[in-house]
Amino acid sequence: MSGAPCVSLERISKRFGKGEKAVRALDGVSVEIAPGQITGLVGPDGAGKTTFLRIVTGLLHPEEGRVTVFGLDAVREQQKLVAQLGYMPQRFGLYEDLTVAENLDLYADLQGAPKSEREARFAEFLHMAGLAPFTDRLAGNLSGGMKQKLGLVCTLVGRPRLLLLDEPTVGVDPLSRRELWAILFRLRQEKNLTIVVSTSYLEEAERCQRVILLHQGKLLSEGDPAEIATRAAGKTVFVRSNEIPARSLHSRLARLPSVLSASIEGEGVRLLVEEPPFAEELATQGLAGVEIQPVAPRFADAFLAALGGRHKREGVMQRPSAPSAAGSGRIDQDMIVVRELSRFFGRFEAVKKISFHVRAGEVFGLLGPNGAGKSTTFRMLCGLLPPSGGVARVAGVDLRTGAASARARIGYVAQKFSLYGSLTVRQNMQFFARAYGLPPQRQAERIGWAEEEFELAVHRDADAESLPLGYKQRLALACALLHEPDVLFLDEPTSGMDPFAREELWLRIGEMAQQGVTVLITTHHLSEAEFCDRLIIIAEGRILAEGTPGEIKGPFRTPEMPEPSMEEAFVRLIERSRSEG
CATH class of the missing domain: 3.40.50.300 (P-loop containing nucleotide triphosphate hydrolases)
Known part of the structure; x- marks a missing residue:
């Protein structure tokens, strides 16, 4: 890295909780972030991405190690840094009963933006975000994509030098995602802004100049996305069959021991495999007649390869899935x-x-x-x-x-988390099992199935509100399946x-x-x-x-x-x- 880093983390550790229940969110992380670049922060649920961002902002203090931002200590000199940082958390606090213009004024007040400069700043950022025609609209009446763009503009009104974005495109449609990224590219190019963005969209990470990969609080890898992608060379193939539908083929291939990841693409299945000599394993599964074609690796492949073996051993993908619902309709x-x-x-x-x-x-x-x-x-x-x-x-x-x-x-998983945040994971499942009218013995059976199938047992006594987003989605789906519905409605369940x-x-x-x-x-x-x-x-x-x-x-x-x-x-x-x- 040429020149002084914008952000430097030296052996940072952070735990939550005490005793046996303590969770080490970050564990000895050392990394530097260059100025004027877009850096992606990626990792599975619970990897430590949000904790990383909050420590950089000074909202959380590390238990061990040192963080410097623009050469200033993020703990001891936090007040000097406040005006230089812009932070957009996963749940940005827009006031939905205020208009777009009123939200901007409020955040300009909070960030100490000079009143003499506000009109020009607002006009510039609203135009960049495509929100200029909507200044009089209530924030609550904006679409999801427009709300995210307004949240970004509110973060920018103080003209920060460092912009930290925590999952800014979650729940946003693809067109709005493209528009948000176009704004980030303009900010980097025109304002020389340093941007750190955490994301669960691996194709977004490919757009960054540098990525940081976290897993279980540890730094797993860092570097240029294109260079990281080459680490999966020789491990990616495309499999097609003229006789087996793509989804059936996917189901059979995804559970093979050597397959780390499988996704349907067009008429076939794209695979990431541990061992490139793959045809022999297919033959043992009655799939000798399929067409196998090597394909170029992507950043996502290297990401999954770095984590895949561990997840396959620990996760639910390795074992056969128990029946989760019982459809009664004719095909x-x-x-x-x-x-x-x-x-x-x-x-x-x-x-x-x-x-x-x-x-x-x-x-x-x-x-x-x-x-x-x-x-x-x-x-x-x-x-x-x-x-x-x-x-x-x-x-x-x-x-x-x-x-x-x-x-x-029917079973229904809502777009927004709709379970009871103050109840534990098990209490939520008990509530819904009773609401569906399941007899006590069946309640116990189905709750036991859900805890195993969705790996919720370890979080059994945790309040639902405290769960990472991915686990909240797992819990919501588990509750929707307790009564084994014939029809399942899933409203953006993977967001x-x-x-x-x-x-x-x-x-x-x-x-x-x-x-x-x-x-x-x-x-x-x-x-x-x-x-x-x-x-x-x-x-x-x-x-x-x-x-x-x-x-x-x-x-x-x-x-x-x-x-x-x-x-x-x-x-x-x-x-x-x-x-x-």
Whole structure:
């Protein structure tokens, strides 16, 4: 590293709790961050990313070691650093009953921004974020992507030299993610800002000039993403079969001992393997006839390779999954029927006469940008929100007349964590098991299954609110499956999860579908849409496209881009819709 570092951590350690329950969030971490660069902070849930950022800001003090920022001690000289740092936590505190302009004024006051400079600063950053037309709109009425951009602008009004962002794109649609990253690149280029961003999107880490990889509080690796990617050379292959559907092939391959990671891409499965001579193992599994093609490694492959063996030994992926739900529908039966469904909020029409159907055992994706109407559609189909018009039937039950009986046959994981934060993990599961009417013996069986399957036993007595985000999602899914529903609604269940947790979840989803369970899911990880049998993309309450993943991507194939990604197809559909008005 040339020149003096912007941030220096020397043998930093930090524990939470005491005695046997103490958790070492950081363990002897030493690392330097160069000025004027975007540095990515990556690692699985519980790796220590948030603790790292809070120690740099001075909000937490290390038990051991020393932190310097711009040559100043982050503990003893914190007050000198406050004006030079901008920190955007995972839950940035926007005031939803204030307008965009009022939020900016409030944060400018808190950061001591001179009143004489505010108008120019606000105009500059609002224009950069595309929020200039919305200064009079209440923050609570902004889409998720717009809220994140407003949070970023509020962090910038004090003109910090160092910007620290904790998972800024969680729950944000792909188009808004691209816009947020465009802002970060401009800030680095035009303001020479030093930016540290933690992220669970490994493709985002590839955009950084340098990455820091943490695991269980230790520094596992650091360097240029492209250089790190080469460490997985020779370990990545693409497997295709003309006889076995991609999702079935994925389910069989993902559990092979030598496979560290598996993801569906187009008509096949991309694998990260421990041992490159892989064909012999496939032959022993009755897969001798599949096509195996080496592919170039990505940063994500090196990340997963660095952690994969440990996770495979410790995690749930290694053992067969217990039945998690029991679908009762015939494979040719429509378990969800939507015809001309609409929903008004006052005069605003959030869902505009959409129609689709989902068969038993099908994984059906509902995709769209923030504010498209996805969560409103979910809530109607779960019987939580009455439709304004149209027909909605779930498991053969008309939701206009039988919403209560339909709810007994469905499981629902909300977009926002909706369990009881002050109750422990086990108390939450006991509450929902009783609410679903399970007999005492069955309650004990299902709770025991959930604790093992989702690795929740170690957190059994922890308050749900204290869990890392990925574990909160695991708990929410476990509670939704306790009564073994026929239909499962998952509203962005992988938001904030690390790649291993997401892969575990999709393996479970595939297994449930094979058992006949119907799954309706939304996600902003568009690579996950490849796991769906069919999907629709909606924007502003209307359906823009419907079909298999291949059918959705088909219109965007060109000689220059013969295999467009789902994200590319999504972004182009949304941009075309907006340009057409």
